[in-house]
Amino acid sequence: xxxxxxxxxxxxxxxxxxxxxxSRTVRASLxxxxxxxxxxxxxxxxxxxxxxxxxxxxxxxxxxxxxLFAPYSAGVATDLDKFTLMRGxxxxxxxxxxxxxxxxxxxxxxxxxxxxxxxxxxxxxxxGLVRFQSAAPDLEICFYAPGQANAQGFxxxxxxxxxxxxxxxxxxxxxxxxxxxxLTWGDGSAANRRMRVYExxxxxxxxxxxxxxxxxxxxxxxxxxxxxxxxxxxxxxxGGTGSTAAALYPGVGSQIALLxxxxxxxxxxxxxxxxxxxxxxxxxxxxxxxxxxxIARAPDVIVEMGGINDExxxxxxxxxxxxxxxxxxxxxxxxxxxxxxxxxxxMTPGTPNANRLAARDGKKAAAALYPxxxxxxxxxxxAWVTGTGRTGSTKGDGNADWVTGGAxxxxxxxxxDAGHGYLAMRTAQAIAAKLxxx
Numbered sequence: 001x002x003x004x005x006x007x008x009x010x011x012x013x014x015x016x017x018x019x020x021x022x023s024r025t026v027r028a029s030l031x032x033x034x035x036x037x038x039x040x041x042x043x044x045x046x047x048x049x050x051x052x053x054x055x056x057x058x059x060x061x062x063x064x065x066x067x068l069f070a071p072y073s074a075g076v077a078t079d080l081d082k083f084t085l086m087r088g089x090x091x092x093x094x095x096x097x098x099x100x101x102x103x104x105x106x107x108x109x110x111x112x113x114x115x116x117x118x119x120x121x122x123x124x125x126x127x128g129l130v131r132f133q134s135a136a137p138d139l140e141i142c143f144y145a146p147g148q149a150n151a152q153g154f155x156x157x158x159x160x161x162x163x164x165x166x167x168x169x170x171x172x173x174x175x176x177x178x179x180x181x182x183l184t185w186g187d188g189s190a191a192n193r194r195m196r197v198y199e200x201x202x203x204x205x206x207x208x209x210x211x212x213x214x215x216x217x218x219x220x221x222x223x224x225x226x227x228x229x230x231x232x233x234x235x236x237x238x239g240g241t242g243s244t245a246a247a248l249y250p251g252v253g254s255q256i257a258l259l260x261x262x263x264x265x266x267x268x269x270x271x272x273x274x275x276x277x278x279x280x281x282x283x284x285x286x287x288x289x290x291x292x293x294x295i296a297r298a299p300d301v302i303v304e305m306g307g308i309n310d311e312x313x314x315x316x317x318x319x320x321x322x323x324x325x326x327x328x329x330x331x332x333x334x335x336x337x338x339x340x341x342x343x344x345x346x347m348t349p350g351t352p353n354a355n356r357l358a359a360r361d362g363k364k365a366a367a368a369l370y371p372x373x374x375x376x377x378x379x380x381x382x383a384w385v386t387g388t389g390r391t392g393s394t395k396g397d398g399n400a401d402w403v404t405g406g407a408x409x410x411x412x413x414x415x416x417d418a419g420h421g422y423l424a425m426r427t428a429q430a431i432a433a434k435l436x437x438x
Contacts, residue, residue, distance in 0.1 A: 023372070026338040030300050031435055033228055034340075037261030038432050043425070045249055045258055052163040056182035062140055062212055063182050069219055070101040070142070070210035079210065082219045084131040086264035093144075093207055098177055102144050102207040104128070107266050108239075109292040111284030127154075127202035127250075129264060135195045136217035138188035140180040142209030143169055153245055154206050157199040167203060167245040178209050197222050199263065201254065203245060229298060230265040232256050233286070234305035237347040237423070238269030242406035242414030252415065255424030256303060260431065268293050275324035277309035287328050295335045302332070302339060303427065307346030307363055308413075311355040314362070321362025329366055333373050341374045342431050343367050347423065348379070349413050350400040351386050377430045384426050391416055 056063065069079040075095030080103075088105025105128030143154065153167035168181055186192035199222075200208065211219045232238050232253040240251025249255050257265030272279035275286050286306060294302065307321070314320040332339060345360035346352075352360070360380045367376040387398020392409025394401040403419035405411055415423055 023338050027340060027372070030228065030338070030340050033226060034260065034262075034301060034431075035435050037226060037228070038259075038428075038435075041259055041261040043259050043428055043432060045255065045421075046157055046161055048165055048248065049158065049161040049163055053158070053183040053185045055163060055168065056140075056180075056184070058169050058179040058181050060177055060179060062180050064138055064140055064212060064214075066139075066212050066214045067218070068101075068142060068210050068212040071103040071208060072101050074100045079219075082132060082211075082221060083208075084221045084224075085208075086129040086131065087202075087266050088128045090128060099144060099207065101142075102178070102209050104205070104207045105202075108268050108270055109284060109289040110270055111289060112282065127204050127206050127254075127267075128208070129202070130198075130200040130208050131222035132198050132211065132219040133195050133222050134198060134211065134213060134217055134219045135193045136213035136219075137185045137190065137192035138182070139211055139213040139217070140182045141168075141200065141211060142178055142180055144178055144207035144209060153203045155201040155203075155250065157201065158196050160197070162248065165246075165248045170203075170245050180212065193217070201250065203250075204240075225263070226261075227264050228262055228300040230257065230260070230262045230301045230303070231268050231294060231297060231299045232265055232303045232305065233268045233294065234347070235269055235273055235307075235309055236271030236414060237308070238267055238305055239271055240267070240269070240420070241271060242411055243417055243420045244407050247417040247420075249417075249421060252305075252420045252424045252427070255421060256427050259424060259428035262301075266297065266299075272309055274306045274308070274310035274313075275321070275328055276313045287324070287331065290328055290331045294332055298336060299339060302341045303431065304341055304343045305347055305427070307359045308348065308356065311346065311353075311359045314355070314359060316355055316358050318358045318361035318365060321359050322365045323362075325363050325366035326369060329370055329374065333370055337373075339373060341367075341370075342377060342434065343374055344377045344427065344430075345380045348385050349390070349404040349415075350388050351383075351398060352380050356380070375434045377427070377434065379426070379430075382426075382430075384423065385419075 069082055071080045072092040075092040088107035090103045090105045093099040093102040093104050153170040155167050156163045238253040243251035253267035257263055270283055273283050278285045345363055346356055348356055364376050367374040385400055385403050387400035389395030389401040390412055391405030403415055403422055405416045406414040
């Protein structure tokens with residue numbers, strides 16, 4: 001087999017006659033690319049700019065003279081090619097006013113608890129990523145702002161750094177209509193023009209309406225990144241429950257993507273679900289959404305973090321959990337034989353109980369059946385989170401006192417902002433440590 005660091009597409013093609021050799025070669029190539037991207041980040045997150053642009057408040061009307069470069073017009077693609085849209089399958093919101101120029105990503109199939117995943121709650125926009133370049137010294141970002149708490153806003157990075165701590169556009173005054181946020185570099189004159197790479201990181205349900213600038217500064221798609229097709233898969237932990245829009249960084253799934261150097265990673269997290277759990281019949285289990293949310297997206301790498309919602313449904317039986325997880329792995333690996341899967345035990349808000357340990361044991365046993373594709377990360381054995389407290393009710397018996405508590409300190413299950421960061425770092429570090437074993 002060729003040295004992973006020297007492999008080319010020709011090497012992979014040359015191994016095509018031997019399925020085993022081909023799979024090994026493809027996986028080695030993925031390992032090499034993931035290792036390179038982790039090396040680039042140094043397992044660190046983007047900083048805040050020391051000299052950011054002047055950021056205007058959200059307004060319902062544009063404050064500059066120029067051209068709105070919108071992804072759609074009446075539902076038909078117009079300037080879509082000027083943007084790189086990531087973290088989901090983007091589509092026009094609709095073809096009628098006032099949202100006819102907006103784009104939204106479909107990333108997760110919530111479903112309604114039926115095998116087909118039909119129903120009004122079929123898709124959940126978990127916040128996409130928009131990348132573009134612009135030389136404009138003065139521009140506006142257009143987005144939709146109905147003002148829902150913890151939704152609709154976005155974080156913004158320019159040239160790899162955040163422009164401020166927390167999200168822009170939350171609870172915009174122009175609820176129910178498109179809003180504009182103005183960014184001015186220096187005094188906005190031509191002396192401040194230069195090509196900059198913008199990355200708009202949407203919060204849940206974010207709708208992108210385009211960029212407005214002088215016509216002589218049209219945006220263009222950002223340079224490609226050495227991006228793998230990565231999915232972080234799980235439940236509400238992955239979905240970001242407990243994180244707040246005011247924090248510098250997003251929830252655990254998005255932070256894992258940044259730490260791994262894969263900003264286009266999809267956060268495939270659906271709350272109250274798991275390999276068995278279906279939110280009391282209201283949402284799809286992992287196996288019910290595996291085709292739409294995993295197989296159809298053909299990921300190179302999956303970081304799988306679910307299981308906490310299954311613990312009370314398996315009757316303390318690791319074998320029951322193993323069977324459910326194996327069914328999911330059978331489907332994924334059967335369709336994607338070269339995929340790399342990093343599988344953790346269930347996330348935990350504190351010292352795990354017996355049922356959670358049984359769910360972990362089931363996941364671990366299932367992972368062991370696929371040694372060529374799956375690496376198991378035992379977060380419970382490594383005691384990532386311990387104790388019985390939370391931020392709103394500290395006990396002094398473990399780090400749950402600050403890791404757990406959600407947005408208000410009263411949530412006994414979900415991480416705080418600090419907890420999301422902690423779990424993301426532990427996960428990324430564990431993945432980096434496991435890479436040499438593949």
